[in-house]
Structure formats: structure tokens, C-alpha cells
Amino acid sequence: MPALEREMSSDVERALLDAARLKPGEDVVVLGGGSLALGAHDRIGDGWVYVVRSQVDELEELLGQAHAVGASGVAYLVGAAPVLPLPDGAVAAALGRIATDDGALMAAAEELARVLSAGGRVSFAEPDSAAGEELARSLTAAGFEQVEVGRVGEETVVSGRLA
Numbered sequence: 001m002p003a004l005e006r007e008m009s010s011d012v013e014r015a016l017l018d019a020a021r022l023k024p025g026e027d028v029v030v031l032g033g034g035s036l037a038l039g040a041h042d043r044i045g046d047g048w049v050y051v052v053r054s055q056v057d058e059l060e061e062l063l064g065q066a067h068a069v070g071a072s073g074v075a076y077l078v079g080a081a082p083v084l085p086l087p088d089g090a091v092a093a094a095l096g097r098i099a100t101d102d103g104a105l106m107a108a109a110e111e112l113a114r115v116l117s118a119g120g121r122v123s124f125a126e127p128d129s130a131a132g133e134e135l136a137r138s139l140t141a142a143g144f145e146q147v148e149v150g151r152v153g154e155e156t157v158v159s160g161r162l163a
Contacts, residue, residue: 132156
């Protein structure tokens with residue numbers, strides 16, 4: 001098991017990484033960051049990890065973490081799931097957490113479908129099981145298939161593949 005992944009303390013983060021089925025050389029977007037972004041980087045090697053957060057100070061902290069472990073190929077972008085700062089079909093996978101504000105889940109699912117390449121994968125964690133179910137419905141409505149909902153500890157993990 002790679003060093004960064006061994007250091008991850010969260011079973012949820014490992015479940016997200018496993019569900020996204022990341023492959024070497026792929027480009028991925030991580031909503032959130034920290035050890036999840038570094039774990040994704042560890043799995044994809046020469047690919048790029050685009051970390052999207054809504055606050056610049058959060059991104060600066062993540063940049064410091066990446067530099068501390070010598071991770072290159074990690075880009076930090078200001079944004080949120082309903083409006084991702086990436087071109088169409090830019091990434092093979094998306095993972096992390098999506099804000100569950102009213103109406104945000106469907107917009108986020110549609111935006112994820114836009115930035116993912118054909119057959120792209122998603123995996124997201126949600127502490128509220130009802131919101132996890134709503135996310136699964138939103139992903140299905142946006143064109144994702146093989147959408148699965150599971151529990152890891154106290155969190156719901158939702159994954160799927162773009163048709």
C-alpha cells in the first residue's frame with residue numbers, strides 16, 4: 001500500500017478512493033482536499049488532481065500540505081460542485097463531498113456529468129443518509145449508471161459511472 005494511503009486515518013476516504021477506481025495517469029477532481037487529495041495523487045501518479053474548494057485560505061493550507069510531502073501534479077481551484085472551474089470532459093473521476101444545500105445536488109450532478117469524460121466515475125461521502133439517497137437520485141437523473149449507496153462507519157458513500 002502506498003505511503004500516503006497508509007497514513008490516511010479515514011475509512012471513508014479509503015472507501016471513496018476505492019469506489020472511484022482511480023488508474024495511473026488519470027486526471028481527477030477532488031471536492032474537499034487534504035488527505036483525500038493526496039491519496040488520489042498517490043494512486044494516479046503522473047495524472048493531475050484538481051482540488052476544488054470554495055475558500056482561498058483552505059486552498060493555501062492544502063498547498064502547504066502537498067508541498068510538505070513533495071506532491072506535484074496537484075492544482076488548487078476556487079469553486080464549488082454546482083459550478084466547477086474545469087472544461088468539458090476534463091477528468092476521469094470525481095470524489096469527495098458535495099454541499100447538500102437545497103437544489104444544489106441536482107446542479108452538482110449535472111455539472112459533474114459535464115466535467116467527466118465518457119465512463120467517468122464518481123464517489124462521494126455524505127454524513128446524512130437521506131441526503132446520500134437524494135444525491136444518488138440526482139446522479140441517476142443526470143445520466144449516471146451503476147449508482148450505488150453504501151455505509152462506511154456513520155457515513156453514506158454514493159458512487160456511480162457516467163453512461
